Amino acid sequence: MKEENSHYFSREPGGKIKVHLFSVSLRKHLYAFKTLPGVFSYKKLDLGTKVLIEHADIPQEPSILLDLGCGYGPIGMVLARESPESTIYFVDINKRAIWCVKENIKLNFPDDRKRLIVLEGNYFDGLKDKSIKFDGIYMNPPQRKGRKEFLSLCERVPHYLRHEGIFQFIMRKKMGAPYIHKYLREFYKEGEVEILCKRSGYWVFKCIFR
Numbered sequence: 001m002k003e004e005n006s007h008y009f010s011r012e013p014g015g016k017i018k019v020h021l022f023s024v025s026l027r028k029h030l031y032a033f034k035t036l037p038g039v040f041s042y043k044k045l046d047l048g049t050k051v052l053i054e055h056a057d058i059p060q061e062p063s064i065l066l067d068l069g070c071g072y073g074p075i076g077m078v079l080a081r082e083s084p085e086s087t088i089y090f091v092d093i094n095k096r097a098i099w100c101v102k103e104n105i106k107l108n109f110p111d112d113r114k115r116l117i118v119l120e121g122n123y124f125d126g127l128k129d130k131s132i133k134f135d136g137i138y139m140n141p142p143q144r145k146g147r148k149e150f151l152s153l154c155e156r157v158p159h160y161l162r163h164e165g166i167f168q169f170i171m172r173k174k175m176g177a178p179y180i181h182k183y184l185r186e187f188y189k190e191g192e193v194e195i196l197c198k199r200s201g202y203w204v205f206k207c208i209f210r
Contacts, residue, residue: 017096026053026078033072034103036096040071040142048202049074049140052170055197055204056138058082063135066091066160068123072100075138077108080116089134090118091126124156133162143175151183158188158209167207168196177203 020035024045035042041049053075059065062085067076070090080088090101098120105116119126137157141150157167171177181203184193188207196204 024050024074026050026074027082029078029081031074031077031081032104032107033074033100034107035072035100039094039097039100042072045074046140047200048170048172051197051199051202052138052140052168052204053078055199056168057166057196057206059086059135062086064132065089065136066134066138068137068139069093069142070101071097071140073097073104075140076101076116077104079136079138080109080112084112086135087115087117089127090116091121091123093120093122093126095120123153124160127160132160134160134165135162136166136168137161139169141169141171143172147176147180151180154180154184155187157207158191161209163210165209167205167209169205170202171205173198173201173203177205181205 017036020042021032022044023030023032058079060083063083064087065079065083066089067073067079068091070076070092073090076088076090079086092098092101098118101118105113109116119128121127137160161167171180181193181195184207188209191210192208194206196206
């Protein structure tokens with residue numbers, strides 16, 4: 001049964017199932033994406049995700065990285081391309097998004113799929129191994145869910161990062177980016193919170209945990 005008042009952050013969003021296919025160039029590489037209605041920004045890559053991808057700090061050394069709330073997977077796909085020796089995890093609650101990610105891995109990494117791991121669940125609850133630690137966590141948070149839930153999620157992030165691990169995300173200025181910047185600087189006093197860029201009304205955050 002489909003959830004009433006479903007959204008892209010629902011487990012089983014409503015709407016007709018029709019596969020869309022589009023391509024987009026990100027960090028000088030062309031990607032192809034299959035998407036479905038009921039998945040965030042399914043007709044084309046949204047500006048916020050694109051700004052995050054273009055300005056994100058991506059490790060070159062072998063790492064364990066997480067695309068949290070991955071949608072159809074554009075952030076994780078770029079992480080996999082730019083950090084070719086890293087293991088990439090994709091997590092989303094949306095069943096349609098999970099299908100899309102698996103299809104997009106086949107499209108973009110047909111011969112290198114073992115290091116790309118797709119899990120279904122609500123943020124960190126989707127991780128089968130609760131003791132896992134990441135070198136980097138990346139996300140474009142669902143801002144329609146509100147600031148309170150996102151800040152609660154931010155407080156859980158350090159438990160899933162290694163020492164010197166990095167949390168990177170994007171936030172619209174008019175959706176409270178200045179407030180979140182101030183909050184995180186207070187909450188992560190032993191770490192570092194910086195703004196990688198401000199572009200088109202979006203702020204790209206980078207938090208380092210020590």
